[in-house]
Amino acid sequence: MDIEGSDASPHVSMPVTLQSEVERRINGSTIGSQQFRVFFLCLSIGVLDGYDLSNMALAVPLVARDWGVESGHFGAALAAVMVGVAAGNIVLGWLGDRFGRRPVLILSSAAMGVFSLLTMTATDVTVLTIWRFLLGMGFGAGIPNTYAMIADVMPSRQRLLFMTILTAATSIGAIAGGLIAPALTAAFGWQGIFVNRRPIGPPCRRAKGTPRRRVDRLKLGAGFALLAA
Template structure:
């Protein structure tokens, strides 16, 4: 008699988080860390470019936004590819692309050559992040999914924060090209490691009806399995298939409203993040703060984001996601206003920028929220399209800093205006929660709202079977 089929998600939920899963988390952590380092690099080399190439700050706008255009296009294309061909192949290829392109950026001879190389770098970056989030989500047990995914995503904050400290050391000694060269060497080396050690998503393999031997080989690295050669595997609540359009699914199966709310929230959040990471050193320098101190203060933003992301991951596993994220964005708006009201106090700015980064950790959790919201057949697409659409907010934020400074707006005016997108992000996520709690005849779609069980029971609502 053949043994009953093994539910892969139930297997992951019932067993402890194994050393093999920690390895997967660490590898994904390294991917987003080098992603964060490269993404933040341009903010630290911008003052050197202005001096060395004798260009205006406004002329740097194409360079600052080129990678973001690449990020958007890379994310929009990588998700459907990963939902069709698998997460691992897209991750490895994308890391290799942005590593090589970053190394080429170090040899740029003009603004336009640097812009072209940064665009190619963005293509790789945009493809890497959504698929690492998706892969980590699909290897994590439900009870710790948000926390483990946010721990992995802290690599981005750590990489971005480290850029400030690395930049303050290497740029004065070796010039701005050294930072981009380092940003190329690390991911190229990492791509080789990933090719040898990173597994494909076992949930994706199960959904695509891969061989039982391949699935069993991966699961045995997590926990023991019966020795029978006739083992079979399945995913509860997910039918295997190949014909459904992952893009079309974002606007069907009850996903449409959530898709729009996720896009708006992430778009607004990235306006704030990219204006700060791209232009805060220059803004502070213009207000009279020495560049080394400005770099350290900017680094505090990403360190704050790292700690805030960990806390929010813990909270999301226990409480309603929309409440956690909405409150966080609201707190970010208050902190941003406080920065604008205190432009000259460097000691206070360190605290306020750290606090802002802590609250803006909500933006870092958004790919995790999206990964939990969408079904497996469109999950990589859902995460990557949210990232892709949101990147246009990043493009706006990265471009508008130089433009606003050229127009002569003060430090205070820029930061008071920057509070507006943070407030809009808080409202969008709050409305998403209200919609999925109260829409007539429907219940929350997935575990993104699992923390709200007590509220749901009080309202007489029942939870849908999670993905």
């Protein structure tokens, strides 16, 4: 028997979009090796960036002695990196939404590696300040996209855990810098803080006393490895 005036309404299915389907599959599955690899790469970028952000403060006493400049004159160089981080977040952080997370992270990591190496070529405070500012810009562009990438690839039930761990990456890098800086400066002077002697690939012959650029090669490698992630 039909019932007139019934307020029952037929079920209306919501349209399925590619984004919603991908999110549904990620949330309905366990974390795989591909997701762990993306997380490790993002974590590596954060750790190496934390090292870069803190190493200037460790180098100032030695640079000041080498250049014959008082340590107080390096205030602008120390502040420049943080100003660059803020500027990079505001001006460049959105690029990941426009062009994708991976390209922005690759370019950000490459910029961090290049400007870190250029830091040790500086011969005065002004040039040093410029390199540190640009290094901060690279960090500011990349770090928001590491969080966004982890949010994209991790299931919602475990997303907060991995993003919390990622938050600690910069601090871990800064701590590591403080621990290894004395050995690097003892062996190579203040320039040794910005490079590391041990290779990341097979050993090869080199001139005695030439430091390997491990930190920056790792940074570049972590960024470019995202191409395969």
